[in-house]
Amino acid sequence: MAQNRREEIAGFVVTAEQMRHIEGRVFVAGMPVAALMEKVAGLIVRRIQVYHPNHSLRVGIIAGSGHNGGDALVVARELHFHGYDVLIYRPFSKLKELTSQHFQYAKNLGIPCFDDISALKDCDLIIDGLFGFGLERIITDPVATAINQLNQWSKTIISIDLPSGLHTDTGEALGIAIRATRTFCLGLWKLAFLQDQALEYIGEAELIDFDLPLTDIKAVLGDQPNIRRITPEFALSHLPLKRPPVTHKYKQGHLLLICGSHKYAGGAILTGLGARASGVGMLSMAVPESLKDILTAQLPEALIIGCPEETGAIAYLPETIELSDYSAIACGPGLTKDASSVVQSALNSTIPLILDADGLNILAQLGTIPTLSQRQAPTILTPHAGEFKRLFPDAPDPNKDRVNAVRKVSQHGAIVLLKGARTAIADHSGSIWIIPESTPALARGGSGDVLTGLMGGLVAAASTRKMPIENIVASAAWWHATSGILAAQERTELGVDAFTLTQYLISVLR
Ligand SMILES: NC(=O)C1=CN([C@@H]2O[C@H](COP(=O)(O)OP(=O)(O)OC[C@H]3O[C@@H](n4cnc5c(N)ncnc54)[C@H](O)[C@@H]3O)[C@@H](O)[C@H]2O)[C@@H](O)CC1
Ligand SMILES: Nc1ncnc2c1ncn2[C@@H]1O[C@H](COP(=O)(O)OP(=O)(O)O)[C@@H](O)[C@H]1O
Ligand SMILES: [K+]
Numbered sequence: 032m033a034q035n036r037r038e039e040i041a042g043f044v045v046t047a048e049q050m051r052h053i054e055g056r057v058f059v060a061g062m063p064v065a066a067l068m069e070k071v072a073g074l075i076v077r078r079i080q081v082y083h084p085n086h087s088l089r090v091g092i093i094a095g096s097g098h099n100g101g102d103a104l105v106v107a108r109e110l111h112f113h114g115y116d117v118l119i120y121r122p123f124s125k126l127k128e129l130t131s132q133h134f135q136y137a138k139n140l141g142i143p144c145f146d147d148i149s150a151l152k153d154c155d156l157i158i159d160g161l162f163g164f165g166l167e168r169i170i171t172d173p174v175a176t177a178i179n180q181l182n183q184w185s186k187t188i189i190s191i192d193l194p195s196g197l198h199t200d201t202g203e204a205l206g207i208a209i210r211a212t213r214t215f216c217l218g219l220w221k222l223a224f225l226q227d228q229a230l231e232y233i234g235e236a237e238l239i240d241f242d243l244p245l246t247d248i249k250a251v252l253g254d255q256p257n258i259r260r261i262t263p264e265f266a267l268s269h270l271p272l273k274r275p276p277v278t279h280k281y282k283q284g285h286l287l288l289i290c291g292s293h294k295y296a297g298g299a300i301l302t303g304l305g306a307r308a309s310g311v312g313m314l315s316m317a318v319p320e321s322l323k324d325i326l327t328a329q330l331p332e333a334l335i336i337g338c339p340e341e342t343g344a345i346a347y348l349p350e351t352i353e354l355s356d357y358s359a360i361a362c363g364p365g366l367t368k369d370a371s372s373v374v375q376s377a378l379n380s381t382i383p384l385i386l387d388a389d390g391l392n393i394l395a396q397l398g399t400i401p402t403l404s405q406r407q408a409p410t411i412l413t414p415h416a417g418e419f420k421r422l423f424p425d426a427p428d429p430n431k432d433r434v435n436a437v438r439k440v441s442q443h444g445a446i447v448l449l450k451g452a453r454t455a456i457a458d459h460s461g462s463i464w465i466i467p468e469s470t471p472a473l474a475r476g477g478s479g480d481v482l483t484g485l486m487g488g489l490v491a492a493a494s495t496r497k498m499p500i501e502n503i504v505a506s507a508a509w510w511h512a513t514s515g516i517l518a519a520q521e522r523t524e525l526g527v528d529a530f531t532l533t534q535y536l537i538s539v540l541r
Contacts, residue, residue: 040240040248042265044258044465045219047164047199049251053219056247065129068098071241072105075191075215078239079110082189082213083156086114091151093181095161095195096123096130102191102217103160104133111142119144120151122161122174148177157181157188159209161195164221169206170196178207190214193223194232201432202229215239219248220260225465227433227452258434258463266509269502271310271492272540283312284491287354288484289362289373289390291318293343296325298365298388301477301529302484303330306361308536309488309507317352317373319345344369347376354380358494361487363390364480371396378402383409383490383500387483388418395421403443409500410445411490413483419449434463446501450479454508456501464505469512470527472519477529482511485536514539 045053058064083090092107094100104119111117119134119142126134138144151157161174170178178196181188188211193199196208202223211234216224218241223229259265271283286306291299299318306314307330318326320337327335339346344367354360354376362377366389374393377384384406386394391414394402399422403410414422416429419436427436429449437449441457448456454466486507493503514535518527 091154099163163192202226280312286491295365304533305484311488359491472527
């Protein structure tokens with residue numbers, strides 16, 4: 032597939048309903064359903080043979096009543112012809128017409144078929160064709176018990192389209208779901224693949240493209256799809272990698288970080304190191320007076336502004352600071368909840384503002400929605416799920432359908448970046464960007480501080496370029512996650528402390 036098709040296809044995300052509409056257009060245009068199923072199953076078989084080339088394997092096929100089951104039965108037949116030892120488990124008696132035909136043919140070929148999953152107990156590999164994007168309700172017995180049994184065996188399981196049991200859009204397990212080793216998502220990425228709660232069921236995910244025409248995809252999703260997976264090409268195109276030969280430090284942006292306290296001096300350093308890696312032209316840091324020396328030692332290129340302090344936190348910003356002198360402010364890491372006046376000052380500014388950590392907790396105390404309605408310039412909030420709930424107590428649970436949660440709150444004017452295994456970003460128009468790959472190595476104190484500094488630097492640097500601020504935010508989050516992935520590859524998932532992460536920000540770009 033041409034590289035640019037691959038990149039374009041990888042950026043789309045669909046709900047079950049959108050997938051149904053797109054496929055419907057293909058059938059209306061003349062592609063027979065059976066032909067498409069044959070094509071899809073053929074592509075699946077090819078991928079299976081890449082991972083499991085040993086043809087003496089015993090393969091257990093689970094076939095549901097719909098076309099996911101149809102896919103699985105075609106796979107069963109083809110693997111059988113390739114010499115694999117194939118068994119079929121069929122829990123449902125009533126099958127869709129096409130699925131029923133494939134079942135009949137498999138049976139007449141002499142492939143053993145059972146209505147009890149224990150018949151698959153000695154298989155080396157399981158192919159899950161129970162449900163795809165047609166799953167519409169909680170799974171009940173006897174199938175629920177069968178799935179539970181299957182999960183106990185902890186065998187290698189390859190799921191077709193989705194791990195059976197997952198809601199296509201929210202990624203929620205409807206009662207129970209198959210824990211797949213690997214999932215082949217068909218045609219276009221389903222929204223479930225970008226929901227934190229689905230990840231433990233999906234295993235390794237890969238997309239199988241079966242040539243859905245871009246015209247049909249765009250006819251349903253629109254030219255500017257509402258939800259996008261951040262691809263490397265998109266992210267890199269928004270980073271200030273190419274510096275014009277004629278430039279000076281202020282053209283590359285001037286960021287003001289407001290961070291740190293006696294209790295959290297390290298947070299200020301990590302935020303500063305994240306900002307350094309962004310390439311921002313000038314970096315200023317407002318920290319409590321008593322941290323000035325340590326910050327200067329760590330970040331000699333930064334202008335460190337010592338602020339009056341009370342109980343170890345910044346009491347207020349000195350008069351010398353004129354907020355409009357900066358191209359962006361990032362405020363919050365390590366402030367503690369006692370720094371509310373400085374957060375209030377930042378909120379009163381007329382330049383782009385990123386709020387994180389205690390900046391968010393203080394915003395929640397001030398009253399999120401009324402305070403945001405007063406903002407005169409772009410505001411970016413970077414909560415994790417806990418901070419999210421404090422900011423927006425009435426919003427949907429961010430640990431459930433996080434895409435829906437972040438979309439719902441973006442109507443209040445701020446760009447909201449909900450951190451997690453799959454970070455989701457929504458802008459005030461309700462457009463969503465999702466970082467599709469990350470690493471649990473980042474789930475450690477301090478890595479969020481690094482993101483705040485990195486993002487602040489990029490937003491400050493972008494102020495001189497006409498670029499939608501939400502694209503910069505999405506690229507910063509992609510850069511942060513990708514650095515974590517590289518660091519984890521080189522140092523294992525235990526070796527990515529926040530300081531180490533800052534050291535990978537530049538190398539990952541190379
Ligand atoms: N539409 C098409 O022609 C194509 C679809 N494809 C495959 O077909 C799948 C979609 O097919 P379907 O729309 O038939 O849906 P599914 O194959 O996901 O099956 C859903 C079937 O299970 C039943 N069902 C739903 N929830 C249930 C529950 N909780 N307990 C018991 N039964 C339940 C439904 O009534 C339906 O018959 C895709 O995931 C993909 O694997 C691909 O082959 C591409 C072509
Ligand atoms: N399971 C996970 N997989 C990938 N990334 C994660 C996971 N959990 C957290 N993260 C990322 O790690 C960072 C944690 O940030 P945060 O919770 O703010 O930590 P801190 O405030 O201690 O710096 C965020 O960028 C988040 O997206
Ligand atoms: K499936």
